[in-house]
Each structure stands twice: as structure tokens, then as C-alpha cells.
Amino acid sequence: MLVKINYLSQILDEQVTFHAILPEPRIMKIYESGEPVTKDLPVLYLLHGYRGGPSDWQRKTGVEQFLHEAMKHMIIIIPGGYNFWYTNMVQGKRYFDLIADELPRVVQSYFHVSQKKEDTYVAGLSMGGYGAMKLALTYPERYGYAASFSGAVDPFAMKELDDIVDPKMLDMRLAMEKEQDWIFGPKEGRAGSANDTMALLDKIDPAVCPKLYVSCGTQDDLYEGNCAFRDKALAKGVDITFYEQGSTGHEWRFWNAEIEKVIKHWLP
Amino acid sequence: MALLEMSFQSDVLGFEQQLAVILPDPRALKLEENGAPDTDDLTVLYLLHGYHGNHLDWTRYTMLERFVEESRKKIAVVMPSGLTYYYADMARGWKYFTYIAEEVPLLAKSYFHISAKPENTHVAGLSMGGAGSVKLALTYPERYATVSSFSGALDPVGRANKIDVIAPERAAHYNNIYGDDKQARIGGAEDIMHLLDVAAASGKKLPKIYQACGTADFLWEDNLAFRDKALSLGYDLEFYQEEGVGHEWTFWNSEVKKLIDRLPASAI
Numbered sequence: 001m002l003v004k005i006n007y008l009s010q011i012l013d014e015q016v017t018f019h020a021i022l023p024e025p026r027i028m029k030i031y032e033s034g035e036p037v038t039k040d041l042p043v044l045y046l047l048h049g050y051r052g053g054p055s056d057w058q059r060k061t062g063v064e065q066f067l068h069e070a071m072k073h074m075i076i077i078i079p080g081g082y083n084f085w086y087t088n089m090v091q092g093k094r095y096f097d098l099i100a101d102e103l104p105r106v107v108q109s110y111f112h113v114s115q116k117k118e119d120t121y122v123a124g125l126s127m128g129g130y131g132a133m134k135l136a137l138t139y140p141e142r143y144g145y146a147a148s149f150s151g152a153v154d155p156f157a158m159k160e161l162d163d164i165v166d167p168k169m170l171d172m173r174l175a176m177e178k179e180q181d182w183i184f185g186p187k188e189g190r191a192g193s194a195n196d197t198m199a200l201l202d203k204i205d206p207a208v209c210p211k212l213y214v215s216c217g218t219q220d221d222l223y224e225g226n227c228a229f230r231d232k233a234l235a236k237g238v239d240i241t242f243y244e245q246g247s248t249g250h251e252w253r254f255w256n257a258e259i260e261k262v263i264k265h266w267l268p
Numbered sequence: 269m270a271l272l273e274m275s276f277q278s279d280v281l282g283f284e285q286q287l288a289v290i291l292p293d294p295r296a297l298k299l300e301e302n303g304a305p306d307t308d309d310l311t312v313l314y315l316l317h318g319y320h321g322n323h324l325d326w327t328r329y330t331m332l333e334r335f336v337e338e339s340r341k342k343i344a345v346v347m348p349s350g351l352t353y354y355y356a357d358m359a360r361g362w363k364y365f366t367y368i369a370e371e372v373p374l375l376a377k378s379y380f381h382i383s384a385k386p387e388n389t390h391v392a393g394l395s396m397g398g399a400g401s402v403k404l405a406l407t408y409p410e411r412y413a414t415v416s417s418f419s420g421a422l423d424p425v426g427r428a429n430k431i432d433v434i435a436p437e438r439a440a441h442y443n444n445i446y447g448d449d450k451q452a453r454i455g456g457a458e459d460i461m462h463l464l465d466v467a468a469a470s471g472k473k474l475p476k477i478y479q480a481c482g483t484a485d486f487l488w489e490d491n492l493a494f495r496d497k498a499l500s501l502g503y504d505l506e507f508y509q510e511e512g513v514g515h516e517w518t519f520w521n522s523e524v525k526k527l528i529d530r531l532p533a534s535a536i
Contacts, residue, residue: 001277001379007270007293010300024277025375031279034370036377036384101303106294108305110270110380115305 001025002064005110011102012093018103019054020111021064021076028073040112042119043075044267045099045135046259047086047128050176054080061256063263070264077107083179085155086131087195090185100135104142116144121267123147123213125255126222130155130197133229136210137200145267147213149258150250153197154225156190201232212240213266215258217248241266269293269337271327276375280367287372288323289380290336290345296536297342309383310344311533312376313390314404315524316355316368316397319421323349330521332528341533344382348372352441354424355400356458359447365457369404373411392416392478392527394520395487399424399460402494405475406463413532416478418523419485419515422494425459461497468501477505480523482513 003020022028028037046063048056057063057078067076084095104120107113114120120143124132129151136146152158161177164170184190192199212233216226223244233240248254270291278285297306315332317325326332326347336345350364357365373389376382383389391412393401398420405415421427427434429450431442446453455462467474477498481491498505513519 001274003272003274005270005272007291008295010294022276022379025371025378026277026279028378030374030378034374036374038378102294102299105299105303105305106270109294109297109299109307110272110291112379112381 002058007106009098009102011098012095014093016080016098017054018077018079019058020107021058021067021078022111023073023075024068027068027071038112039073040114040119041073041075042121042268043077043104043107043113044121044123044263045103045132046076046078047081047099047122047124047131048078049124049126049128050083052128053082054078057259060252061259063259066260066263072263072267074263074267075107075111075113077103079103081128081131083127083176085127085180085183085195086134087183089183091182096134099131100139117142117210118144118268121145121147123149123259123262124151125149125258126250127152129153129214133197133212134195134200136212137197137204138194140204140208140210143210145213146210147258147262147266148215149255150216150220150222150226151214152222152225153214153229154222156196157198157225157228198229198232201229201236201238204236204238206237206239209238212238213243213262214240215243215245217245217250217254219247219249221250269296269333271333273324274379278367278371280371281362281364285367286323286349287375288327288347289376290327290333291380292342292536293337296337296340307381308342309381309388310342311388311390311531312382313343313345313392313527313531314368314372314401315345315347316350316391316393316400317347318393318395318397319352321349321397322351323347326524329517330524332524335525335528339528339531340536341528341531342536343528343531343533344376344380346372346376346382350396350400352396354396354445354458355403356445358445360444365403368400369408386411387413388533390414390416390531392418392524393420394418394523395515396421398422402460402477403458403463405477406460406467407457409467409470409472409474412475414476414478416480416523416527418480418520419482419487420479420491420494421487422460422479423490425453425456426461426490428453428458461494464494464497464501464503468503474503477503478508478527479505480508480510480519482510482515482519484512484514486515
């Protein structure tokens with residue numbers, strides 16, 4: 001079941017659109033007793049990447065079909081994060097609080113959703129992988145599982161501009177740099193801040209840290225950052241599953257396979 | 269308010285269906301102020317569209333969502349789609365009555381926080397939807413507190429039996445809905461005028477009926493006949509007429525506002 005939701009956000013003070021994927025009525029066994037099935041379901045918050053939106057996962061992967069095939073009683077919530085890095089902007093709106101605080105309250109108010117840590121999951125790709133790790137490491141008491149696919153998990157260690165050859169990539173990167181000034185503030189203050197997932201990882205107590213799944217293609221520009229994140233997590237004793245795939249760049253084919261794997265096999 | 273559009277596979281109909289749902293928005297539920305979700309069960313209004321319409325009609329052609337917001341009431345509005353099938357279990361076709369009577373409420377109560385109590389359950393509709401609403405309330409008087417019909421087609425069998433004259437191009441369609449035997453339609457499950465007798469004789473507590481129609485409506489005579497019979501049987505019926513008004517959205521827009529305003533529901 002696909003649900004599209006529009007509401008006026010309190011935190012952003014603007015209209016927000018998100019998508020929800022719910023188990024089909026038959027999978028929920030709604031018809032068997034003729035009584036409503038109101039059991040609280042586990043929930044996966046699934047975050048899109050840079051330049052994406054709430055319909056990305058739906059349009060570019062088989063996420064709904066994977067949930068269906070997994071026969072799991074689980075709700076998938078796909079918010080829109082625009083280009084704002086799931087971050088409370090230095091100059092602007094609170095996109096981190098939106099996803100961390102308001103969205104779960106809305107989802108728990110509207111649907112039958114568990115509020116337990118072990119039933120709460122977050123995952124995302126690229127910028128959304130960064131968002132997923134930041135949520136998990138900022139509020140480890142809220143999430144049982146967190147997954148990042150090709151995530152910008154070492155966000156402030158990006159390629160130097162001089163190293164970018166492709167002029168289109170360079171344009172995009174320059175636009176991103178400008179946005180990042182509004183979002184994260186001046187470059188020098190970013191490392192070690194609440195937005196630095198590497199620094200958050202440094203501070204995490206491995207005993208309460210959510211189970212992590214991190215994957216990346218070896219041809220991805222973010223591959224090195226992912227390795228650095230993995231190494232730090234392992235050194236801390238965090239429960240992390242790392243998967244790397246050869247001949248794979250920053251691409252939907254990979255994310256499609258990864259979300260299938262995570263829904264069917266990695267999440268409980 | 270929040271607007272939700274759901275797509276899912278209906279078990280009763282056997283194919284994909286859409287539902288539109290209006291829920292109180294986070295501001296109305298004070299989620300930010302309370303710092304917690306609001307999981308209280310909501311009063312529910314099942315709202316049915318007319319011939320040629322679908323689940324989006326009410327939101328597209330009226331100010332319904334704003335009326336709900338301004339009423340400051342904690343209600344959910346659930347809008348199914350019945351296309352042109354008169355919310356009937358068709359002689360040749362699909363079980364649209366079972367769909368709106370059984371499946372839609374079961375799904376609404378399973379997926380959302382919606383009251384299962386009859387005193388918190390209301391149904392209303394315009395034209396063909398007025399017929400569907402009254403049919404629901406007279407078939408299952410124990411399930412609904414109130415029913416409202418705006419310009420309702422309240423003698424559908426009477427009209428169907430004249431369709432060869434009124435709209436011969438629809439004759440085949442109506443035969444699929446009501447069956448070929450015109451005599452057998454009278455006194456059957458689709459015969460609303462007859463259902464008035466059945467419900468009155470059932471000894472069950474009868475829902476309050478609100479009935480509105482314009483004097484220039486082509487269904488005006490049918491509405492008068494329904495009103496007179498219902499009153500003679502002792503129904504609690506409020507009748508509202510508007511001079512010179514035909515079969516039109518301006519009227520339904522003002523009627524749905526009045527409905528929302530008089531609906532008994534807890535204030536926000």
C-alpha cells in the first residue's frame with residue numbers, strides 16, 4: 001500500500017510531503033477475523049539522496065515490492081529532505097528536527113507504529129545515508145538499526161575541487177558548496193560539530209549504538225569515506241556490517257539491490 | 269489538516285483502490301507543544317462522491333479540508349471511490365456495497381487511529397453518494413450515529429426502472445448494477461424506499477437523518493417522497509431545502525461545511 005501525505009509542518013512552518021509504504025491488507029491479515037488489526041508495527045525511515053525527494057525510492061527502486069515479498073508487517077516512511085542534508089541549517093530551517101522529532105510524532109499519531117527502539121529503523125542513500133547515520137549516532141536510544149548505502153558518512157572529507165575533472169560535476173559541486181555554507185556554516189567549524197558523523201562516531205557508546213549496516217561501491221567517490229567510517233566503527237567496537245561491491249559507482253541499481261537486501265535479510 | 273492518498277489492493281473488489289483521507293495536522297494535535305504523538309481514536313466521517321466522481325472529488329471541488337481545519341474538531345474524513353456503480357453489490361460486476369460497508373471501515377480502523385464506536389461514526393454523500401450513505405445507514409443502522417444526504421438519488425431503483433426513458437445510453441450499465449429483472453429490484457437491497465420500512469421495523473436505534481436538496485434539482489421529487497415516507501415512519505429527520513438550487517457543487521460545498529460544523533466530535 002502506498003500512501004502520499006501532505007501536511008503543514010510545525011517545525012518548518014511550510015507544507016511537507018512524505019510517502020508511506022504499508023503492508024497490503026491481505027498481508028496484514030485484516031480480512032481473516034473481520035476485526036481491525038491495530039497492532040503497532042515496526043517502522044523504517046528511508047531517506048533519499050541529494051537532489052532527490054520523497055518519491056525517489058518509490059520511482060527508482062522496487063522498495064514496495066520488496067516489502068510485499070518479505071511479507072513483513074512493517075511501515076516504511078519516506079520523507080522529503082530536499083538538498084538540506086537532514087540538518088538544522090545555520091541559516092534556515094530545522095530539517096534534522098523535522099526528521100528526528102516531528103516526523104515520528106506525526107507517523108505515530110496517524111498510523112499504528114511502535115515507539116520502541118528495537119522496532120525503529122533508519123536507512124538512506126548518499127546524503128540520506130549520512131542522515132541515517134547522524135540520526136542513529138545522535139539518538140542511539142531511538143533506533144535499533146541504521147543503514148547507509150553509498151553514504152556521505154565522512155561528510156567533511158570530500159574531494160578537493162581541483163580533483164574534479166568533469167565540468168558538470170564541478171558545477172554541481174560548486175552549487176553544493178554554496179548550499180553547504182548556509183546549511184553547515186563556515187567550513188572551519190564543521191569538523192567535530194554535531195553534523196560530523198565521524199565525530200559522533202568517536203563519542204558513541206558501543207553498548208547503546210544501533211546496529212549499523214554500511215555499504216558502498218568501490219568506484220564511488222565516497223568509497224574512501226566509507227572505509228574510514230568502517231575502520232573507526234570497528235576500532236570503537238560498534239556492531240557494524242560492511243559491504244563493498246566492485247565495479248560499482250554511485251547508482252540506483254546498487255541502491256535497489258541494497259534496499260532489497262536490508263528489508264528482506266538485514267532488518268528483523 | 270493533512271491529506272493522505274492511499275493506493276492498495278482491495279480484497280473485496282479484487283483490484284487496486286484509492287482512498288483519500290483527511291486527518292488533523294500536527295499543529296491541530298499540538299504535537300510540538302506536547303512533544304508526543306496523539307494516538308487518540310478519531311471521530312470518523314465516511315464521505316461519498318456522486319456519479320462520475322471518485323475519491324478526490326470532495327477535496328477538488330469543495331473547501332472541505334479548510335472546513336475541517338476551521339471547525340477545530342478532531343475528525344478523520346475517509347473518502348472512498350465508487351465510480352458510477354451506485355455503491356451496490358452489482359448483479360454483474362463488483363461488490364461496491366460490501367467494499368464501502370465492510371472493507372473501507374476495516375482498513376480505516378486498521379491503518380489509522382479511528383474510533384470503532386457507532387456514536388463516533390458518520391456517513392454522508394452527494395447525489396449517488398447520498399444514496400450510498402442512506403443505504404449504509406438503513407442497512408446497518410447500528411453502525412452509524414448520523415447520515416447526511418445532499419441532493420441524494422434516494423429512489424435509485426425507481427430511477428433505474430425508468431432509465432430506458434431518462435438516459436437510454438446508461439441502460440446496459442444500470443442492468444449490470446441492478447440486474448435485468450426490473451420487478452425483482454423492487455423491495456431488494458438497492459431499494460432505499462423499501463429499506464426505510466426494513467430499518468424502521470428492525471427495532472434497532474435508527475441513525476439521525478439529515479437531508480438537503482435544492483428545489484430546482486432533478487431529484488427534488490424523489491427527495492420529497494423520501495422525506496414524507498421517513499417522517500411517516502417516525503424517523504428523526506431534518507430536511508433542508510434551498511430555493512432555485514439545482515444539482516451543483518456550490519450547494520454541496522456549503523452543505524459539507526454545515527455538516528462538519530454540526531458533527532459531534534471533541535474539540536482540538
